[in-house]
Amino acid sequence: MKITTREMIFTALFAALTAIGAFIKIPIGAVPITLQFLFTALAGIMLGSRLGALSQLLYVIIGLLGIPVFASGAVGLNAVISPSFGYLIGFVLGAYVIGKVTESSRKAGFVRLFTACILGMIVIYLIGVPYLYLIIKNVMGKNINFSSVLKTGFIVFLPGDLTKCIIAAALGAKIVSVLKKAA
Template identity: 50%
Template sequence: MKLSTRDLILAGLFAALTAVSSYISIPIGPVPITLQSLVVILAGLILGSKVGALSQLTYVLLGLVGLPIFSGGSGGLDSIFHHTFGFLLSFIFTAYIVGKITERDKSYKSISIAVIIGTIFIYIIGVPYFYLIFTTYLGKSISFYGALKFACIPFIPGDVAKAIIAILLSKELIKRLPKASVSI
């Protein structure tokens, strides 16, 4: 994959936006409410699959090397054993999937489908990881429904609002910021 300077700048910008959005956090239990999922979805919509995923890979790697850019100001390799790390991993794949769905079609229908699938995909990786860490690594007794109760259900209203914002905002941003060029 050949990346232009513009691609690298935009990937870095979205990695930084994801980091900043992790600090906008409302702790409501084991998983805080942040604006990260909004930025991740926008990365896929605006940057496309490859550069969007690169932006989130950059964010996760910077956190893993120790920069305190994960929610709550955490970072480092031990973050892998935190119950919310699955959500961070999902960001890479979510940006890629959202970007892939909308690379050829930027209609409201395509964007809406991508946003819904991307939001669901965050839960598909995040909730089982949450459950796995809670039950195996932390040794706590929790049912899978309990994991859904803590890591999914309370977030649905906010994710619906973020999805609407992403759909509306992306159409305007796409007009103003032409798609990053990626050559293979």
């Protein structure tokens, strides 16, 4: 995989934006509300599947190496056993899915980008919620049922994440065409 200097810069930029998004948070439980999904979605839209996923993987690797960039406050390999780590894994795959849907169309209109963001969000939840359940139940040893985890790890985030999908799709619809012309 050959990456140009421009692509490296944009990939690093979205990794940094995702890290910044982790610090803009509302602590509500085991997993805080953050702006990370907004930057994950924008990475997929603007960088495409391959580089969007790479930017999120870079973000996760930076945190696993010990730099405190995760919203949970976990540092290094300890982050793997934090309840929110499944969402971080989901960011990588979510950005990939969003990028794939975006790449499959010649014109990146609002509806197409919004659909891509929704699909990416679903992927993130499909990984994050079960991981949250497993960590809370098996690692933290708390007696919790899956429906409670759905409430605290999915339903509470849904309105904000749908809003982030709207914002990402609106920004993407304006910016993607400009980026394609500049490339």
